[in-house]
Amino acid sequence: MKISVPNLGNTSIAAKALFEGLQIDYVLPQVSSKSTLELGSKYSPEEICLPFKIMVGNYIEAMEKGADTFIITGSCGPCRYGEYCELQINILKKLNPKVELIVIDAPGDIGKDELLKRIGKISEKSPLCRQEKLKAVYNALRVINAVDDIEKALRLKAGYEIDRGHCKRILYEFKRRMLVAKGVNEMLSLIKEYKKIVGSVPIDKNRRVIKVAIIGEIYTIIEPFSNLYIEDKLMDYGVSTMRTLYPSWWVKNLAMSPLKLHSIDIRMASKKYLPYYIGGHGRECIGEAVLAHKHGCDGAIQIFPFGCMPEIVSKSILPTISKDKDFPIMTLVVDELTGEAGYVTRIEAFIDLLERRIKKCII
Ligand code: SF4
Missing domain, CATH: 3.40.50.11900 (Rossmann fold)
Known part of the structure; x- marks a missing residue:
């Protein structure tokens, strides 16, 4: 099993923390681009919404790198998102019959047991014990919370910065370093380092x-x-x-x-x-x-x-x-x-x- 996720902002960073923490094989999605969208549009229904097409492009690019299992979030809601997983798995199965989609949905919609079963599927290839797996999930949650908080702070500070472009440079550098960091511990120490950097950006409060x-x-x-x-x-x-x-x-x-x-x-x-x-x-x-x-x-x-x-x-x-x-x-x-x-x-x-x-x- 080689697992991947479609791009969704900082989710790839959290996914990296989770998969590395669980010690399972993974592929991170390529940064979405025009060619991702073209690829997704080629295989998607013409009238479907834009996110569907970009996600399909992400899957296909990841499959080219060996991914065969994808995690997506689901919804039983009334908009087209409720149909995403069914339609997407049909498209992907035509390209690779062995591909699998694990849909993480609200416990209220699919039941707590079904949700735990699906989460179990993600971690079943992990060699770790239950306690270590829980720690990996906990660390991934810490990562996503902290990365989002750092991004929020920088986007808010951007208007007040003395040196135009300073916050944007920090944000880009932070995300790049998080994506190449080796292991969750390095990611957590980067978070600590960048929290200090964000706090020390010179700003004009007035x-x-x-x-x-x-x-x-x-x-x-x-x-x-x-x-x-x-x-x-x-x-x-x-x-x-x-x-x-x-x-x-x-x-x-x-x-x-x-x-x-x-x-x-x-x-x-x-x-x-x-x-x-x-x-x-x-x-x-x-x-x-x-x-x-x-x-x-x-x-x-x-x-x-x-x-x-x-x-x-x-x-x-x-x-x-x-x-x-x-x-x-x-x-x-x-x-x-x-x-x-x-x-x-x-x-x-x-x-x-x-x-x-x-x-x-x-x-
Ligand atoms: S909210 Fe629903 S209809 Fe709107 S873009 Fe997302 S999936 Fe499509």
Whole structure:
């Protein structure tokens, strides 16, 4: 068994920590690129959403390096994501009949025993005892929480940095070093080292910085290739960004969902505008928009793939929030045909608008 995962932001770093901790053979996905998307599009149904196509491209690239087992997260929800695993396994089986997909789903949907059985499948090739396996899982969780926290801190600090580009350089260097680190212990000491580095970035605390919340469809906002590296672009403009949906958030949300203690703040915030779950993370998008305003952001950018059903519903509600709270919200829709020039122009125009609003308030 050679295991792999599709790209999803920092998930590859956590997967590396987990597989190395369990001492099982693995392949990390290549950084997603245009050729990944082309490869995925070739084998995917034409009308399926963008994340599906990029994921299929990731699988095929990993299969070329010998991967035969993939872990994906599942959903029995009403959007197309509920069909992802069935459709993807059919595509992959045609390329390699021996390939396997392990779907990690919410215990409320598949039952606790089934979830444990699936997790057991991942670790069955590990030579370690039960206690050591649990330690490997614990360390992988520590890694994903810490990596996400470091990224959040750097993206927020980017607006205040004295030396433009400093935070982005640290973030890139940190992730690169994490991906080549040998073993979990080296990864954990890198985390310790970079926490100190992040804390010592020189900043101008008195600067009036533009703060933007990134909201929308979970895959598109977590996986930078699918959103054309929007957060990196905003860092280049000296804009601070905030985002709730990180892989570590997803893990916590999944763990708390059987007790109905997940995303309480988001649920409360979305109550007035969208009190129901509509599939995907449509409700979270609404709650996050309200919270972004409450937490002092100057605006929010919603991003989702073309044809995403839950986010289309959210998109129709966001103008009401924007009007009620006098809070600018821009929507960006991406697909394989999105042109970078037009995309960048829209982001720049939105930042200009926020800048003018801030100046007006100061005058
Ligand atoms: S949330 Fe949207 S993009 Fe994601 S799987 Fe569902 S329909 Fe597709």
